[in-house]
Amino acid sequence: MPSEKKLMRGSNVVGEAAVRAGCRFYAGYPITPQNELPEYLSARMPEVGGAFIQGESEIASINMVLGAAATGVRAMTSSSSPGVALKQEGISYMAGQELPAVVINMMRGGPGLGNIAPSGADYYQATRGGGNGDYRTPVLAPAGCQELADLTFTAFDIADKYRTPVMILGDGLMGQVMEPVIFPDPIDIKSLPPKDWALTGCKGRKPKAIFSMLLDLNALYNHNLHLQEKYDEITAKELRWDTAMTEDAELLVVAYGTPSRIAESAIEELRAEGIKAGLFRPITLWPFPTIPLRKLAAKIGKVGVFEFSMGQMLDDVIMAVGERAEIYFYGVPGGIIPTPSDVARFLKSSIKGDGKVGRRIEA
Amino acid sequence: MSAEAAFKKIFGRPESLKENYTHYCPGCGHSIAHRLVAECLDELGLRENTIGVPPVGCAVLAYNYFNFDMIEAPHGRALAVATGIKRTNPDKFVLTYQGDGDLAAIGTAETIHAANRGEKISAIFINNAIYGMTGGQMAPTTLLGQEATTAPGGRDSSLHGNPIDISAMIAVSNGVVYVERCSLASLKQIRQAKKAIKKCFQVQLDKLGFGLVELLSPCPTNWKLSPKEAWAWVNEVMVKVYPLGVIKDTTGYEDKK
Ligand SMILES: Cc1ncc(C[n+]2csc(CCOP(=O)(O)OP(=O)(O)O)c2C)c(N)n1
Ligand code: SF4
Numbered sequence: 243m244p245s246e247k248k249l250m251r252g253s254n255v256v257g258e259a260a261v262r263a264g265c266r267f268y269a270g271y272p273i274t275p276q277n278e279l280p281e282y283l284s285a286r287m288p289e290v291g292g293a294f295i296q297g298e299s300e301i302a303s304i305n306m307v308l309g310a311a312a313t314g315v316r317a318m319t320s321s322s323s324p325g326v327a328l329k330q331e332g333i334s335y336m337a338g339q340e341l342p343a344v345v346i347n348m349m350r351g352g353p354g355l356g357n358i359a360p361s362g363a364d365y366y367q368a369t370r371g372g373g374n375g376d377y378r379t380p381v382l383a384p385a386g387c388q389e390l391a392d393l394t395f396t397a398f399d400i401a402d403k404y405r406t407p408v409m410i411l412g413d414g415l416m417g418q419v420m421e422p423v424i425f426p427d428p429i430d431i432k433s434l435p436p437k438d439w440a441l442t443g444c445k446g447r448k449p450k451a452i453f454s455m456l457l458d459l460n461a462l463y464n465h466n467l468h469l470q471e472k473y474d475e476i477t478a479k480e481l482r483w484d485t486a487m488t489e490d491a492e493l494l495v496v497a498y499g500t501p502s503r504i505a506e507s508a509i510e511e512l513r514a515e516g517i518k519a520g521l522f523r524p525i526t527l528w529p530f531p532t533i534p535l536r537k538l539a540a541k542i543g544k545v546g547v548f549e550f551s552m553g554q555m556l557d558d559v560i561m562a563v564g565e566r567a568e569i570y571f572y573g574v575p576g577g578i579i580p581t582p583s584d585v586a587r588f589l590k591s592s593i594k595g596d597g598k599v600g601r602r603i604e605a
Numbered sequence: 606m607s608a609e610a611a612f613k614k615i616f617g618r619p620e621s622l623k624e625n626y627t628h629y630c631p632g633c634g635h636s637i638a639h640r641l642v643a644e645c646l647d648e649l650g651l652r653e654n655t656i657g658v659p660p661v662g663c664a665v666l667a668y669n670y671f672n673f674d675m676i677e678a679p680h681g682r683a684l685a686v687a688t689g690i691k692r693t694n695p696d697k698f699v700l701t702y703q704g705d706g707d708l709a710a711i712g713t714a715e716t717i718h719a720a721n722r723g724e725k726i727s728a729i730f731i732n733n734a735i736y737g738m739t740g741g742q743m744a745p746t747t748l749l750g751q752e753a754t755t756a757p758g759g760r761d762s763s764l765h766g767n768p769i770d771i772s773a774m775i776a777v778s779n780g781v782v783y784v785e786r787c788s789l790a791s792l793k794q795i796r797q798a799k800k801a802i803k804k805c806f807q808v809q810l811d812k813l814g815f816g817l818v819e820l821l822s823p824c825p826t827n828w829k830l831s832p833k834e835a836w837a838w839v840n841e842v843m844v845k846v847y848p849l850g851v852i853k854d855t856t857g858y859e860d861k862k
Contacts, residue, residue: 267693293692297685298718305682305715309689312676313656313697317689335679441674441690443697445653449623451668453677 247424253278253320253417255387256346256410257286259394260318262428265344266292267310267317269303273325274358275414276348280320300325304332304345311341312452314440316398316431320346322414323364324355327372333407334373337469338454340439342401344394345379345409348417349550351576360413360500361576362550368411369528369558376466378473380480381409381527383498387421393525395426400480402434404472411527413550415500415579473529482525483534487513491520493593494542494567496535496559498524500579501548507582508589519546519589527555532562540566546592546600548572548585560605568592572600619643621652623672632832634789634822635664638731641795642702643671645803649810655698656690658683662704663737681712684719687726698809700727705746706736709771713745716771723780723814727805730772730817733824734843741827745769748846752829768846772819776853782814784852788821790839794849808856821847 250258257279260268268287270280280296287294293310297303303319310317321329326347336343349364351357368381380400384390393410401408441450456462487509488494497505502523509519522538524531539545545567549555552573563569570592574580584599591599618624621643629636646652652673659667661680668675678686683701691699701708708716708730719726735753736742743753743760746768750759760768776784783805787798798820805816821843823835830838 267689269689295688295692295722298714301682302685302688302715302718305678305685306689306692308678308682309658309676309686309691310693311689312686313690313694315693317693331679332682335677339677441656441676442694443654443656444672444674449668449671449673449675451675451677453668453675455665455677 247422249420249422250387251278251418251420252387252390252412253348254282255390255423256320256394257282258425259391260344261286261290261292262425263316263395263398264429264431264434265316265318265398266290266431267307267315268292268319269295269297269306270319270321271297271300271303271325273322275350276320276322276346276417278417279346300328301331304329307343308332308336308341311336311343312441314437314442316402318344318346320348322348322350323352323361326364326367330373333379334371334375334377335454336407337373337377337379338375339452340405341407341452342405343407344397344401345407347409347411349411349413357577358414359577360415360550360579362413362499362501362554363576364411365527365549365551365554368409369530377469378528379407379409380476380529381411383411383525383527384416385499385502385523386416387419387423390416391423391425400476404476405439406472411499413500477529480526481529481531481534483531484523484525485538486521488520488522488538488542490518491542493519493544493546493589494522494539495519495546495548495589496522496524496555497548498527498555501550504580504582504585505548508585511582511586512589517590517593519593530558530562532558535559535562536566539563542567544568544570544592546570546572546589548588550574550576556603560603564605568595569603569605570600571603619647621646621672623670625669627670628666629663630826632823632825632835633663634733634820634824635731637789637795638729638820638822639667639670641799641802642700642729644799645806646673648803649806651698651806655700656694658687658701660703660707662707664702664704664731665738667702681707681710682715683707683712684724684726684728685715688719688722688724691724691726695725698806700729702729703731704737705730705732705734705744709769710745713771717775720775720815720817721778721780725809725812726815727809728817729802730819731822732819732847733822735824735827737824737827748843770847772817772852775817780815781817781853782855783808783816784819786819786821786847786849786852788839788844788849790821790823790836804856804858807858813856819847
């Protein structure tokens with residue numbers, strides 16, 4: 243049954259999309275600003291024969307997800323920044339054990355308890371690991387409710403295909419905002435590719451064990467090489483990004499998630515004045531769309547980076563662009579949301595190169 | 606008389622144990638506990654329907670010895686992992702096997718809350734009053750006065766706190782149906798331990814709630830005792846702090862008999 247347009251809050255959108263994508267297990271611990279998601283799923287999961295648990299902590303919740311995932315069930319947990327910090331142990335284990343799962347982070351201000359306002363300060367935490375070991379977590383960054391729905395499906399598919407935890411990185415604003423959404427049709431769980439590695443009890447076959455501990459030096463060495471091959475494949479096949487208004491642009495704005503929406507409005511403001519800027523929006527934060535950004539930045543010659551942190555995605559932009567273009571940076575710590583006009587001033591200043599708003603980055 | 610009647614197999618390796626040598630030290634309680642768990646699974650016909658969760662601790666490699674499906678959990682998280690398995694697979698038989706550091710220190714919250722939710726899971730709790738795997742550091746269950754590498758001169762309540770009785774702690778919860786403490790330090794007690802484990806498994810099969818069997822288990826290596834001395838220490842010293850017997854039983858099994 244194709245679904246009609248629905249007006250829904252971001253957190254609920256993830257919940258409904260997860261159920262339609264075949265998620266049948268959710269565990270999480272309350273934390274603002276994403277409580278609507280567990281609340282939604284506490285009612286929705288039983289309707290589809292799935293299980294919902296309010297865990298006693300984020301640590302317990304991610305480990306419940308680990309257990310469910312090991313039996314082949316599509317499983318998800320969600321939290322916000324300090325809670326996601328606690329999930330890192332489980333994420334690292336699942337990376338090592340090659341278990342698929344989806345982890346939602348609706349980022350809030352930090353460090354520490356910070357505040358509950360939207361933030362982009364967990365970009366490092368999401369893209370650089372956070373748990374121990376040489377692993378990567380694919381990270382998807384939606385820029386609105388429709389994309390939250392679509393990328394939730396994508397997240398489960400990538401997780402299963404590569405047997406890896408996948409993170410969706412939103413923020414407090416995205417979790418709260420209400421936008422119209424058309425949901426993809428629910429999948430038929432039975433149509434998903436079989437998981438021959440899953441634990442189901444050893445009836446009719448040899449027992450299986452899933453573990454990340456490899457005491458033999460060569461075994462761990464080879465396991466890490468295998469993981470790296472997988473990450474290379476993800477980088478080759480799963481890169482996602484979007485561009486807008488770049489053809490005639492004098493400045494390329496790089497922003498993801500909520501800031502990309504503000505940037506888009508700022509670009510439109512400028513264009514009304516005849517000033518031409520364009521948008522490059524990474525959708526996968528890891529793998530980062532390094533080469534596409536490099537090419538476009540080199541062509542345009544000027545890059546303006548805008549994020550809700552004091553410069554985390556900026557590192558990836560610098561690595562992509564280097565000296566091929568001038569780089570300007572406008573970072574806003576979590577909580578204060580700049581208006582499109584604030585961002586437009588930064589973009590104008592960057593085009594002039596006067597450094598009055600934001601700062602010039604020497605790569 | 607036929608050969609069959611003359612030679613009846615009365616002892617062998619349970620099917621739930623693989624034909625591997627364990628890495629456990631001589632006199633270690635883990636190998637005995639493994640065998641008891643395996644015998645009970647065999648006798649209840651559960652092996653092929655079981656998913657087990659080993660700990661991080663000396664039994665971290667239990668999947669090399671147990672002959673059924675197993676999933677490694679991070680240190681202390683076995684009961685959370687088991688919860689995820691059981692809630693999505695209510696018809697599977699799910700057990701955890703955990704040491705005292707795993708179950709009663711780093712995993713205390715996971716233990717108490719799985720128990721309190723009344724998860725239909727069976728927990729086998731190996732209490733050897735020491736951190737075996739990491740080399741003899743103080744455990745939450747270490748006795749007062751007992752030497753540990755991080756409690757030189759012996760555990761002192763004013764410095765190190767007191768031996769924790771987690772079995773008694775969880776027993777107060779309505780979700781917990783059956784808790785028994787047994788010893789692995791004499792043949793008679795080992796037989797009793799097997800009975801307790803089997804009953805604990807039955808609790809899960811009957812979907813009654815959470816069950817746990819605590820096994821006082823010798824660690825001769827880190828106690829720096831011979832295996833024989835270690836048995837004596839369990840029965841003369843350890844049982845005074847951790848008295849043997851049923852701690853909680855709301856199964857009603859005996860009433861039905
Ligand atoms: C997060 C984490 N912290 C610490 C350790 C190190 N560690 C491994 S086993 C263990 C304690 C083992 O003691 P116990 O649970 O009593 O089991 P035993 O080895 O005595 O059977 C510790 C502290 C670890 N692996 N992971
Ligand atoms: S160190 Fe202790 S608990 Fe570990 S295997 Fe040896 S005797 Fe057993």
